[in-house]
Amino acid sequence: MSRGMGRDTTTTDTAAIVDATARQILARSEAQAWAACACIWARLWVLAGPGWVRWPDAQQGVFAALTVALAQCVGVPSASSRELVLVRLEGIAVEDDGSPEWGFMLDLVEDLSAVLHGEPVQRCVATTLRTFLEGMFNLLANELAASAGGAISHAEADERLARSDAWKQTVAFVQSL
Numbered sequence: 001m002s003r004g005m006g007r008d009t010t011t012t013d014t015a016a017i018v019d020a021t022a023r024q025i026l027a028r029s030e031a032q033a034w035a036a037c038a039c040i041w042a043r044l045w046v047l048a049g050p051g052w053v054r055w056p057d058a059q060q061g062v063f064a065a066l067t068v069a070l071a072q073c074v075g076v077p078s079a080s081s082r083e084l085v086l087v088r089l090e091g092i093a094v095e096d097d098g099s100p101e102w103g104f105m106l107d108l109v110e111d112l113s114a115v116l117h118g119e120p121v122q123r124c125v126a127t128t129l130r131t132f133l134e135g136m137f138n139l140l141a142n143e144l145a146a147s148a149g150g151a152i153s154h155a156e157a158d159e160r161l162a163r164s165d166a167w168k169q170t171v172a173f174v175q176s177l
Helices: 014-026 029-049 051-056 058-073 082-090 100-116 121-148 153-163 165-176
Strands: none
Touching: 014 029, 014 100, 014 121, 014 165, 029 051, 029 058, 029 100, 051 058, 051 100, 058 082, 058 100, 082 100, 082 121, 121 153, 121 165, 153 165
């Protein structure tokens, strides 16, 4: 398994992928950096979709936060109070049902919280990349474990995911931003 970076899609070293990809994204304009975050937020929103039916209150809170975060990224005033939206977002309490959409929702909540707390674009890019890659790694590792009929070690997940088309596509997606 490769631990170097560049355009390598075979490494499972999420920290290295985040560092290299964040450097590439942040070398461009601030607007491009926010656009990269927004691409991942939109993907997480859609991936969490099946959960929104089960958690309508959470859906409304996350949607409000997404709207305010997007407005904040481009410097447009929002009709909603950032502070009130943040309190609502951080007050979301959905019990872990083990579903992938639950994980996607939590990743999106973490990403949007960073924006609404006023974190700089550099930190928001790193947070968004990290939560997305770690979430996808966990999802794919759980799928591998289920197909193996039981738990697998982190080392085995690293090894198998490094060869997995699904992981390569995940890494290629973030590298394309």
